Amino acid sequence: MNFDLTAEQLEAKENFESFAKTCIEPYARQMDSRQETPDEVLSSLKQGGYLGANISEQYGGKGWDSMILSFLHEEIGKSCSSIRSLLTVHGMVAYAIQKWGSPEQKKRWLPDLASGVKTGAFALTEKDAGSDASALRTEAAQDELGYIINGAKKWTTYGQTADLLLVFARLEGEITAFIVEGSASGITRTAVTGLLGLRGSMTADLTFENCRIPKENLLGRKGAGLSHVVQFCLDYGRFSIACGCVGIAQASLEASLRYSGERKQFERTLIEHQLIQKMITEMEVHTSAARLLCRQAAYSRDTLHPDCVLQTWKAKYFASITASQAAKDAVQIHGANGCSSLYPVERYMRDAKIMEIIEGTNQIHELMISSYTFGQFK
Amino acid sequence: MEQSKAKIKMFLSRFFKSRELQDEDDIFALGFVNSLFAMQLVMFLEKEFNIVMEPGDLDIDHFRTIKAIVNFVDSKADVNVS
Numbered sequence: 185m186n187f188d189l190t191a192e193q194l195e196a197k198e199n200f201e202s203f204a205k206t207c208i209e210p211y212a213r214q215m216d217s218r219q220e221t222p223d224e225v226l227s228s229l230k231q232g233g234y235l236g237a238n239i240s241e242q243y244g245g246k247g248w249d250s251m252i253l254s255f256l257h258e259e260i261g262k263s264c265s266s267i268r269s270l271l272t273v274h275g276m277v278a279y280a281i282q283k284w285g286s287p288e289q290k291k292r293w294l295p296d297l298a299s300g301v302k303t304g305a306f307a308l309t310e311k312d313a314g315s316d317a318s319a320l321r322t323e324a325a326q327d328e329l330g331y332i333i334n335g336a337k338k339w340t341t342y343g344q345t346a347d348l349l350l351v352f353a354r355l356e357g358e359i360t361a362f363i364v365e366g367s368a369s370g371i372t373r374t375a376v377t378g379l380l381g382l383r384g385s386m387t388a389d390l391t392f393e394n395c396r397i398p399k400e401n402l403l404g405r406k407g408a409g410l411s412h413v414v415q416f417c418l419d420y421g422r423f424s425i426a427c428g429c430v431g432i433a434q435a436s437l438e439a440s441l442r443y444s445g446e447r448k449q450f451e452r453t454l455i456e457h458q459l460i461q462k463m464i465t466e467m468e469v470h471t472s473a474a475r476l477l478c479r480q481a482a483y484s485r486d487t488l489h490p491d492c493v494l495q496t497w498k499a500k501y502f503a504s505i506t507a508s509q510a511a512k513d514a515v516q517i518h519g520a521n522g523c524s525s526l527y528p529v530e531r532y533m534r535d536a537k538i539m540e541i542i543e544g545t546n547q548i549h550e551l552m553i554s555s556y557t558f559g560q561f562k
Numbered sequence: 563m564e565q566s567k568a569k570i571k572m573f574l575s576r577f578f579k580s581r582e583l584q585d586e587d588d589i590f591a592l593g594f595v596n597s598l599f600a601m602q603l604v605m606f607l608e609k610e611f612n613i614v615m616e617p618g619d620l621d622i623d624h625f626r627t628i629k630a631i632v633n634f635v636d637s638k639a640d641v642n643v644s
Binding site for chain 1 (some may be wrong): 573576579596598600601602603604605606608609617618620621622
């Protein structure tokens with residue numbers, strides 16, 4: 185693995201950083217307090233082509249490889265985790281269609297997802313189906329016209345606004361993926377407010393009551409929903425979140441450096457106090473380590489190594505813990521100011537906690553990583 | 563075909579360390595694989611044999627035994643050539 189970035193990678197990284205600072209960061213606090221995503225931010229994302237980040241150029245996307253995507257998700261995650269979560273779920277839907285869609289489905293949906301004419305959301309979780317996705321109960325019934333979906337989904341990120349929902353339901357008992365247009369009849373969206381973090385991510389609970397979709401909208405194959413579509417989507421989601429967590433950790437570090445270089449107590453700046461130095465050191469080293477795990481995952485994804493799945497689990501596990509600890513320490517360094525929304529670190533802390541839960545809780549990661557590691561040892 | 567079989571056996575041996583897999587052993591019935599195995603298998607086959615899995619290929623019977631996987635890979639290679 186080469187640690188030097190190419191000229192193309194460096195340019196992309198700088199572009200993402202500049203875009204995030206100019207077009208995302210100024211809105212982050214407002215998104216958190218108002219619990220919504222402003223149209224201006226969406227327009228900027230569309231204009232920059234960022235919604236087509238992982239979609240092939242053949243369909244109007246950017247076709248960026250995983251290394252470039254890791255920079256994008258880190259830089260956006262550094263500015264605003266809610267917007268990073270939009271890139272995550274939209275990207276998961278695009279990835280699913282690109283990977284498992286028929287030629288007709290790709291032609292029909294991918295150009296609109298790439299341009300942002302349509303945004304996507306991933307509807308898997310249900311009241312009794314969280315870590316155990318196999319417990320989902322939403323049903324799809326087939327008739328001569330297509331499929332009729334009945335059931336309810338929870339915590340759907342950008343579920344309030346998405347134009348295209350990737351919905352998982354049981355078809356004759358087997359978990360299957362369906363592409364559901366947001367305009368289909370029988371869908372009710374209920375905004376979820378008061379969340380701990382990712383408050384700008386337009387989260388919704390969705391109900392499907394005799395929601396009718398055409399037969400062309402089954403994605404993949406009956407019964408391949410969980411084993412293939414979900415697994416590939418969540419793997420992409422974990423990668424995106426891991427990189428976003430590095431962004432949160434980096435933002436926490438930079439906020440702490442700024443604050444501790446200015447704030448004086450006992451006639452010395454905070455950074456001159458050794459216990460503050462310890463926290464800064466840990467933030468810096470852990471953030472670097474998390475970034476390296478993300479780059480290792482990106483490298484193995486780009487070289488199509490089957491171990492990229494494990495590398496991604498490891499990156500998401502470590503990066504989410506790092507983000508959470510770094511944000512917590514940043515609040516500690518800021519003292520009472522850190523508990524106020526005048527400083528961004530309390531938002532980082534709330535957002536970071538969510539990262540230890542979504543796309544597999546850290547406990548599920550521990551089960552998967554230890555099981556895989558033990559399997560390799562035997 | 564023998565070369566394909568050797569590569570597939572080598573890949574699967576990472577998951578079945580304590581057992582010598584036979585050509586017709588049912589991989590899924592043996593219980594050594596977890597929910598991520600299907601994904602890793604797809605990625606391995608696509609990379610190693612330069613094939614692209616399509617929705618119609620997602621039939622568990624294509625991947626149940628070493629023999630079935632070899633037959634599947636060879637049939638995909640034939641399609642790519644023709």
